[in-house]
Amino acid sequence: xxxxxxxxxxxxxxxxxxxxxxxxxxxxxxxxxxxxxxxxxxxxxxxxxxxxxxxxxxxxxxxxxxxxxxxxxxxxxxxxxxxxxxxxxxxxxxxxxxxxxxxxxxxxxxxxxxxxxxxxxxxxxxxxxxxxxxxxxxxxxxxxxxxxxxxxxxxxxxxxxxxxxxxxxxxxxxxxxxxxxxxxxxxxxxxxxxxxxxxxxxxxxxxxxxxxxxxxxxxxxxxxxxxxxxxxxxxxxxxxxxxxxxxxxxxxxxxxxxxxxxxxxxxxxxxxxxxxxxxxxxxxx
Amino acid sequence: xxxxxxxxxxxxxxxxxxxxxxxxxxxxxxxxxxxxxxxxxxxxxxxxxxxxxxxxxxxxxxxxxxxxxxxxxxxxxxxxxxxxxxxxxxxxxxxxxxxxxxxxxxxxxxxxxxxxxxxxxxxxxxxxxxxxxxxxxxxxxxxxxxxxxxxxxxxxxxxxxxxxxxxxxxxxxxxxxxxxxxxxxxxxxxxxxxxxxxxxxxxxxxxxxxxxxxxxxxxxxxxxxxxxxxxxxxxxxxxxxxxxxxxxxxxxxxxxxxxxxxxxxxxxxxxxxxxxxxxxx
Numbered sequence: 287x288x289x290x291x292x293x294x295x296x297x298x299x300x301x302x303x304x305x306x307x308x309x310x311x312x313x314x315x316x317x318x319x320x321x322x323x324x325x326x327x328x329x330x331x332x333x334x335x336x337x338x339x340x341x342x343x344x345x346x347x348x349x350x351x352x353x354x355x356x357x358x359x360x361x362x363x364x365x366x367x368x369x370x371x372x373x374x375x376x377x378x379x380x381x382x383x384x385x386x387x388x389x390x391x392x393x394x395x396x397x398x399x400x401x402x403x404x405x406x407x408x409x410x411x412x413x414x415x416x417x418x419x420x421x422x423x424x425x426x427x428x429x430x431x432x433x434x435x436x437x438x439x440x441x442x443x444x445x446x447x448x449x450x451x452x453x454x455x456x457x458x459x460x461x462x463x464x465x466x467x468x469x470x471x472x473x474x475x476x477x478x479x480x481x482x483x484x485x486x487x488x489x490x491x492x493x494x495x496x497x498x499x500x501x502x503x504x505x506x507x508x509x510x511x512x513x514x515x516x517x518x519x520x521x522x523x524x525x526x527x528x529x530x531x532x533x534x535x536x537x538x539x540x541x542x543x544x545x546x547x548x549x550x551x552x553x554x555x556x557x558x559x560x561x562x563x564x565x566x567x568x569x570x571x
Numbered sequence: 572x573x574x575x576x577x578x579x580x581x582x583x584x585x586x587x588x589x590x591x592x593x594x595x596x597x598x599x600x601x602x603x604x605x606x607x608x609x610x611x612x613x614x615x616x617x618x619x620x621x622x623x624x625x626x627x628x629x630x631x632x633x634x635x636x637x638x639x640x641x642x643x644x645x646x647x648x649x650x651x652x653x654x655x656x657x658x659x660x661x662x663x664x665x666x667x668x669x670x671x672x673x674x675x676x677x678x679x680x681x682x683x684x685x686x687x688x689x690x691x692x693x694x695x696x697x698x699x700x701x702x703x704x705x706x707x708x709x710x711x712x713x714x715x716x717x718x719x720x721x722x723x724x725x726x727x728x729x730x731x732x733x734x735x736x737x738x739x740x741x742x743x744x745x746x747x748x749x750x751x752x753x754x755x756x757x758x759x760x761x762x763x764x765x766x767x768x769x770x771x772x773x774x775x776x777x778x779x780x781x782x783x784x785x786x787x788x789x790x791x792x793x794x795x796x797x798x799x800x801x802x803x804x805x806x807x808x809x810x811x812x813x814x815x816x817x818x819x820x821x822x823x824x825x826x827x828x829x830x831x832x833x834x835x836x837x838x839x840x841x842x843x844x845x846x847x848x849x850x851x852x
Contacts, residue, residue, distance in 0.1 A: 298661070306704075307701070307704070309701045309705075309706050309707040310698075310701035312707070313698045313701045314698070317690060317694070317698060320690070320694070321689050321690075389684055390684050392657075392662065392684070393662065393678075393684035393685075394662065394678065394680075394684055394702055394703065395661040395662050396702055467607070469607050469608050470608035470609050470610060471609065474609070565664040568663055569599060569600065
């Protein structure tokens with residue numbers, strides 16, 4: 287063997303190494319999706335029905351309270367809810383992904399980044415399915431209102447999905463790592479997400495908080511979930527007002543940049559801590 | 572983080588050994604109470620009770636294996652044999668020392684680790700195969716081989732949770748050995764399965780060995796080790812007792828076991844005599 291060949295050799299344990307296992311990623315994701323939908327009678331429809339049902343209930347409850355100044359309140363609500371649900375389920379599942387695969391990790395060497403990555407990715411696919419609910423509601427409201435609520439701007443939604451995906455990935459790595467060492471992180475995180483849900487202006491207008499400026503500041507400027515929800519609403523809920531959207535482009539761009547910065551920072555933090563501690567996982571799972 | 576590395580030609584000094592362990596030490600925390608939640612962690616931290624009780628599962632193990640050799644590892648339960656194999660297959664990182672492995676590994680440490688009971692055999696072949704690092708394309712090309720070797724054609728589309736343990740072992744053995752690895756790590760797995768399949772496994776392993784695969788075998792069955800291996804290492808309480816030709820090490824090990832048994836027998840008899848003496852009084 288005199289011929290030397292160049293080969294892609296990512297460093298063992300690095301994040302890049304996870305890409306070597308891309309076939310495993312697709313297997314893990316398809317396993318998650320199959321197991322979720324295989325034995326339910328309505329199959330993939332559940333992803334659409336669940337947000338629809340929740341939205342109906344929330345619309346009935348909140349539209350009289352908060353929805354007066356918000357046109358097409360069901361769309362406003364659904365936009366916020368499915369984005370938050372994406373963050374919530376993906377990070378919640380990523381949290382237990384290392385400890386749940388303890389048996390496997392004790393017996394074979396696999397890039398450990400794979401497991402949170404697979405959970406967040408399968409949640410993203412769930413999210414895309416649940417956008418079916420959004421289409422149904424928008425079509426339904428278009429018929430009732432007699433005006434088309436769809437617009438070409440709606441097609442910009444992947445811009446938001448990418449940010450949320452990267453953000454959730456970073457947070458997922460961090461939570462998965464913490465969960466290995468401290469099992470009560472799950473309960474603490476559950477409590478945090480409840481508070482987070484209420485602070486993300488999902489069923490109310492963030493402007494209603496202006497009586498308490500610092501709360502409004504936290505919700506609108508600090509809370510990453512709101513930053514993503516706001517962009518998603520601009521694209522889906524406001525999108526139909528094409529001119530208004532163009533007028534608001536500068537604000538949208540600001541949110542986009544801040545959101546992307548958040549996502550990348552979270553990802554960097556997640557990878558950094560996960561990578562530093564991953565060799566110790568095996569001693570604690 | 573990553574880079575393009577030139578494959579080193581076989582003549583190079585570095586690749587003389589396919590497995591090269593240098594003074595490897597593996598450390599565990601033996602603390603009686605495992606602190607695994609934040610509440611306890613803070614409580615213990617305030618009371619200064621966060622303890623680390625060191626337990627060295629392996630101590631200063633040096634092992635150099637040349638390509639094509641077959642190594643057997645012997646020792647009593649808890650001696651550190653499986654820990655050593657885990658270090659070689661990169662599952663455990665050593666606390667001290669260096670490990671370098673220059674070849675593809677197929678490790679048969681407790682078969683069935685990557686099997687998901689909810690999925691069908693067909694889906695598991697792909698899942699388990701990708702866990703072992705095969706590409707999807709490779710698995711597709713070897714799919715028929717895997718199925719025919721495992722003799723599970725009829726049950727391809729039934730969930731693995733309905734399989735017997737023998738069937739599961741057959742499935743995972745077939746997946747793990749479809750690729751001809753440069754290093755085959757086997758940890759006491761051939762206990763399951765009927766005589767016929769056991770023979771098939773042995774044949775496949777022998778075929779690999781004749782093809783130049785390096786074998787690392789842990790077994791309590793000394794005759795298996797003597798039949799398959801050329802070299803052996805005897806480990807006791809994490810330390811190397813003896814390394815060398817398989818016959819020498821196995822003889823010494825068996826003599827030691829026999830001596831221990833004899834010692835135990837004598838002690839038991841002494842005790843019996845004492846008891847009898849007490850009763851007589």
